Amino acid sequence: MIIGSVTLLIILGSVFYLAPHYVFKKTLEGRLSVADLALRESIELQGRSALSEVLLLADNPRVKGIYSSLQKEVGDLRTVTDKNRIIFEKYGKMLRDEVEPWLRNAEKVYGDRPRVQFHLPGPRSFVRTWRKPGDDIKLDDISGFRFIVAEAQKDKNIKLGLEPGREGLVYRAVVPVLIDGEVYGSIESGDHFNRYVRTHLKKDPQIKSFAIILKKDLETIMDFYIKEGKVKSQGNAILYDRSENITEEMLKRIIEKAHKNEHFDHDGLTYIRVPLKSYKGEDLGFMVMGFDFQAW
Numbered sequence: 347m348i349i350g351s352v353t354l355l356i357i358l359g360s361v362f363y364l365a366p367h368y369v370f371k372k373t374l375e376g377r378l379s380v381a382d383l384a385l386r387e388s389i390e391l392q393g394r395s396a397l398s399e400v401l402l403l404a405d406n407p408r409v410k411g412i413y414s415s416l417q418k419e420v421g422d423l424r425t426v427t428d429k430n431r432i433i434f435e436k437y438g439k440m441l442r443d444e445v446e447p448w449l450r451n452a453e454k455v456y457g458d459r460p461r462v463q464f465h466l467p468g469p470r471s472f473v474r475t476w477r478k479p480g481d482d483i484k485l486d487d488i489s490g491f492r493f494i495v496a497e498a499q500k501d502k503n504i505k506l507g508l509e510p511g512r513e514g515l516v517y518r519a520v521v522p523v524l525i526d527g528e529v530y531g532s533i534e535s536g537d538h539f540n541r542y543v544r545t546h547l548k549k550d551p552q553i554k555s556f557a558i559i560l561k562k563d564l565e566t567i568m569d570f571y572i573k574e575g576k577v578k579s580q581g582n583a584i585l586y587d588r589s590e591n592i593t594e595e596m597l598k599r600i601i602e603k604a605h606k607n608e609h610f611d612h613d614g615l616t617y618i619r620v621p622l623k624s625y626k627g628e629d630l631g632f633m634v635m636g637f638d639f640q641a642w
Contacts, residue, residue: 397519438483507625540587557588560631
């Protein structure tokens with residue numbers, strides 16, 4: 347009888363001790379899950395805003411007319427030679443002039459100039475509207491590294507998502523330019539992924555720090571970006587971006603913990619690890635966000 351009473355007390359004591367911890371853990375997991383979802387929805391919303399821009403341009407009769415006239419004059423939009431380069435450049439200037447008023451108006455309204463790029467089939471670069479006139483028309487073959495553009499043109503379908511490249515990790519929205527079912531080129535808009543992240547973080551004061559960590563093997567495709575000193579290697583990974591309040595020593599410990607846990611505590615903050623995937627579902631790395639749980 348006495349043993350049974352003692353056992354019951356131990357069980358009750360354990361319940362009263364563990365219950366608050368269990369509730370706290372589940373509450374924490376729930377709030378971090380909401381935070382993860384909010385980040386993903388924010389980035390997707392920004393990406394779809396970029397997509398709406400290029401959808402309108404790809405369906406614009408005047409834009410299609412410029413592509414059609416260029417095709418009639420050069421014959422093959424995929425082939426750029428010393429002889430016909432001046433013709434491509436002429437129509438590139440027409441495209442730039444056509445969309446420039448819209449770009450300026452968008453910049454006034456939103457504060458940022460949309461980064462819109464026109465492509466030729468191949469794919470080949472055509473007009474980069476964020477560059478100054480004279481440096482905006484490039485006719486380089488980009489088939490070897492701009493795979494999202496190549497797939498959009500091949501599939502004749504919209505492509506949306508993350509792609510690492512020479513200019514870093516970019517969230518891209520690509521729409522093919524179709525005339526009578528044929529691909530005459532494509533149009534792309536988007537921005538660097540860390541700009542999307544920072545835009546979201548400004549809206550959430552509970553997030554006090556963050557870091558974007560990419561896989562080491564992305565160094566090859568991001569070689570220009572690394573040579574320019576915009577990102578750097580961090581052990582067996584690439585440090586793409588971080589908040590100013592994360593020191594080198596803190597970052598090492600945070601990365602170690604993030605490799606082992608989906609969420610963890612460090613230096614008074616609760617961190618969550620968010621996996622990063624390319625538009626094709628490939629593993630690119632992860633980012634961590636530190637929350638002030640006491641502020642909730």
